[in-house]
Amino acid sequence: MRIIYLTAWLIAQMICATLANAFEIEEQKLYKSPTGTGNLHIISTADISSFEPILLAFQEENPNIDIDYVVASSAQTMAAIHDERAPFDLVISSAMDLQTKLANDGFAQTYVSSATDSLPSWAKWRNQVFAFTQEPAVLVVSEHAFRDLSIPNTREELIELLRDNPQEFWGRVGTYDVRTSGFGYMLATQNSRNTDSFWRLTEVMGRLKTRLYCCSGEMIDDVASGRLAMAYNVLGSYAEKRLQTMDGVKIVPMQDFVSLMLRTSIITTNAKNASAAKRMVDFLSMMETRPELSAASGLPAVQRLETTAAKGLRPIRLGPGLLVFLDRLKRETFIRNWQNSIVQNNP
Amino acid sequence: MTLRFVSGSMRGRLVIQLALIAALLSLVLFLVVRTVAERAAADTQDNILLASATSISDALYTERGAVRLELPYSALSMLGSISEDRVFYRVAVGGETLTGYDDLPLPVSNDANQFDTYRYKGETVRAVALKRNFSTGNHSRDVTIVVAQTRLGLAAISSRITNTAMAIGVIFFLLATGLSLWAAQSALAPLTRMAGAVTRRGPSDLRPVVGKTPAELAPLVEALNSFILRLKASLNRSEDFIAEAAHRVRTPLATVRTQAEVVHRSLNQSQNKTALREMIRAIDESSRSAGQLLDHAMVNFRTDQFETAQLDLVELVKETTDRLSPTAGLKDIGINVAHDIPEFPFSGDAILLQNALRNILDNAIKYSPADSIITVNMTSDPEYQIAVIDQGRGFQGGDAQSYLNRFSRGENVDDVVGSGLGLTIVQEVAVAHFGRVEIQNNQTGSGACVSFILPRG
Incomplete structure (x- = not known):
């Protein structure tokens, strides 16, 4: 008898596992509204702690919408929507390339409203991908490490500095591991497109036994603790939020150009609650008018006029160009080249 | 219309x-x-x-x-x-x-x-x-x-292209329609011009239509001209016939009248005399009518073949009054001629003008009472005006201007011999000289005033 029960239990477990989501969830939180009538399912790459102020402000304006907020990595988000067609209404992601691919492959709904119309052309694509934040990739330096050195302002100066002071920076430079971080990969590929100095910089960094990281947060922690003298291509929005409570760490925007990562949202084609998703897109598109939300979340809103006018700021261009680096062969080649440059068996 | x-x-x-x-x-x-x-x-x-x-x-x-x-x-x-x-x-x-x-x-x-x-x-x-x-x-x-x-x-x-092409099409259409309106107008202009030219003609202008016409209208103009020619020939024939008839009647009438006068004189019985007088009167009337019909035919003929010459209207008037003074003298009527300038130089047909003046004066003498004055008042400013004023009964009833129509007579003229052609002749002569006739009752006192008005220069 017992064997039978056990077998039945095992089979039930297996069925449950199959039914459950195959993609990995990092966090999940349900925001019940006072008069909840519709449930808005969001899958996002932004963690709950940073996104909560925005969700609560949205719910204040729309008290009848429950929000089911699921956090996953960009790759898992892609798997959930593209491969599994998981029932989410809205996808919020910092992986512009994957969002573009979702729209290109027909997973995004077209939506036009006065709010989305007011977005500059670089902040949307096909009226399906809508940017709501612009986050610069910056250099973070430890002030302690630069007591006797001048802080570089361009990539050329950075290369020169690293080349001239190998002892100072041996093992004390950090950057994204593009093999594991989708965001790091996107930044690196865009850098390679924007400047010829990218590969030289990678080469120089490889020679200094550069440490590789998965996330901006850890790099900032290591700069603050003094393990790193500098971290290259750190997400500026994270850095600024963390620096409010840290001393001795400085954010340096490069003067030759600053890549701007755009956090984007798309409404899925199989959205059950598209109307709520559209209200969220409108709300996010107008975040520029709510600076307190940017302050609370640490997510800088799209600046319509300033960014369009500024020369050094380069928003990463949404569109089919982003698909190029998602190409399997292109990715293989890029990562092999990058690996050959940065992972060197130095003495 | x-x-x-x-x-x-x-x-x-x-x-x-x-x-x-x-x-x-x-x-x-x-x-x-x-x-x-x-x-x-x-x-x-x-x-x-x-x-x-x-x-x-x-x-x-x-x-x-x-x-x-x-x-x-x-x-x-x-x-x-x-x-x-x-x-x-x-x-x-x-x-x-x-x-x-x-x-x-x-x-x-x-x-x-x-x-x-x-x-x-x-x-x-x-x-x-x-x-x-x-x-x-x-x-x-x-x-x-x-x-x-x-x-x-x-x-x-x-x-976007469809919209642009649509706009181009619409603009082209509007432009082409506007131009076709203009084209239609200009293509039909000769027709309108010809219609205008024919409409503007005087009632007796039977000249053929000349002037340039487009080839398409040539048959119409040709037909019209040939119609005018036939009409003119037909009119001429009837006028000739009337003139011929009047002429043929007048001569025997004159003989009859003379014979009647002779008989009248030789008769003693007043009853018979009265009858003969009635007869003579009727003969006079017929003779006069025949004369005027002849005059009318002559005026028609001459206005068609207009011959102009330089002449002086004062002289013309005097000549005519002189010629009529014996007739006027029979009724003790005096004719006074007054003119504001010595000469009225005018270019016209002397015979026609004389005929017109004679008809006016003839009328004046006919309707004037015995022992009265007929005044011919000639003024030159702004137009030549020859006003013949008598002291007769004047015009009565109806529109005075209607006497200018053929065979139209006043309502108070039963006792006077007349055909109703006299003023018509006057009118035709005036029109042939681009003038006009105005008739009205005399403003000062009784009598009629007939003004023969001709343009100056």
């Missing part, structure tokens, strides 16, 4: 036909512009697709016997730079997908460059397929590159 015989309008028909032609041409223009422009837009997309596929094929290389690809950034970004269309690509080596969307259809045939339009991922896409032969070491492989793009941008361009 609607005329009973009017049916449709040539101008209207012309305008409608031209407008229909313009509409047809506008439609053709619209279709041509749209077709050409859309073809151009579609060619542009095809060219960019081909450029993209070519740049991909150029980035193919072999590595250890395998075909590899370093997808160029521009291959896809160039497609994204002109429109926000979805982009798909596939690179296959001998049917095996190397990279890209592995469900994107491969071309069936073996042509080098093939364009195709089909449905893919729920949308219509335009695709180009490129075939390249690649040798990897000891054997060659067929590489197929397919690049496809949705047609959102093309649809937007197409709708």
